[in-house]
Amino acid sequence: MTGTQERHILGISGGRDSAALAVHMRQTRPDVPLEYFFTDTGKELAEVYSFLDRLEGFLGRPIARINPDRDFDFWLSEYNHFLPSPRTRWCTRQLKLRPLEHWLEPDLAAGVKVHSYVAIRADEPSRDGYQSTHANMSVHFPLREAGIDRAGVIDLLDSAGVGEPEYYQWRTRSGCTFCFFQQKIEWVRLKREHPEAYEDAKSYEKTALEHGSPFTWSQGESLEDMEEPERVAQIERDFEERRARLLARRRVNPLAGERTLTNDDFYGIDEASAGCVVCHK
Ligand code: SF4
Structure with missing residues (x-):
């Protein structure tokens, strides 16, 4: 400059x-x-x-x-x-x-x-x-x-x-297709929206596990396990139940509901800890 x-x-x-x-x-x-x-x-x-x-x-x-x-x-x-x-x-x-x-x-x-x-x-x-x-x-x-x-x-x-x-x-x-800040429901949806990106993430994970990496992209399970139909159905059910619970709580206690519920509430994301100003703002 x-x-x-x-x-x-x-x-x-x-x-x-x-x-x-x-x-x-x-x-x-x-x-x-x-x-x-x-x-x-x-x-x-x-x-x-x-x-x-x-x-x-x-x-x-x-x-x-x-x-x-x-x-x-x-x-x-x-x-x-x-x-x-x-x-x-x-x-x-x-x-x-x-x-x-x-x-x-x-x-x-x-x-x-x-x-x-x-x-x-x-x-x-x-x-x-x-x-x-x-x-x-x-x-x-x-x-x-x-x-x-x-x-x-x-x-x-x-x-x-x-x-x-x-x-x-x-x-x-925002951020990488395989960002590990994703929630499980978002992985399920990534596979639906961008199956090739899901496959890409899966192959990185496979190589990583072969090299002894202690991490999978999503905590506690591999993408291969996560794409099993029963697991997908369970993740979707968990997400819908969480969403319904939050909406019901809002109806029971409207005073607690001054703030509009956002997707982050439904996904269980705490904005202070999830993501970062560099990748996700
Ligand atoms: S933290 Fe940022 S750089 Fe890392 S995977 Fe997520 S979006 Fe990509």
Whole structure:
């Protein structure tokens, strides 16, 4: 980067919050010379790319695709075929953060001040852990500052004509097809929506198990076991029962129901612990 001592960057994850942040910035701060970027793991859902195209159409600016110099297969073999997991999340580090650091490194080293805009909403639990990784980088949270919550995010995307990524009809998170943050019901649906991606994940898991990996993609069972018809039926039943329980509780105690139930409630996701701002916002 030449001719400027500042950069303003906004990471698009393929999820709704970061897209809404881009829309919000375009509408309220058109003066900020934002650089949009998307770090592509090479294992994203097809729906993500069509969503990025729609978003680019609204923004009128390209979203830079940052590809890692080394792909998932390279790192998997470096990590001795141990699958990444919530505890050993080498995938985010190597496929999302490392390419971003490379993208910014020369400028940060040259003293350029980098402003990073991050999509934390007003209704989210505090993310105290999120902080700048470099002295020349400062982090901003415009959605939170503007009081924009989940409903506000959806409104922003609707009003911009961008809408939501299609995968939200069957899954709650952006990110890799085989992301281990998926709930069991989402694996079942991945197989239905993208059978080839399920097969791909299954073959990674098989190789990992052959190499002694202690992890399967989903806790406690392999994808091969999970696709057995009886198991699929049970997972679907569990999901429906959970959904019905939550809705019934809402009817019995309407006072407890001020907040609208979301898919995350039905899926049993705790937003503070599941997923991360890099992959899933
Ligand atoms: S989306 Fe999931 S699997 Fe992909 S890099 Fe992020 S945490 Fe890892």
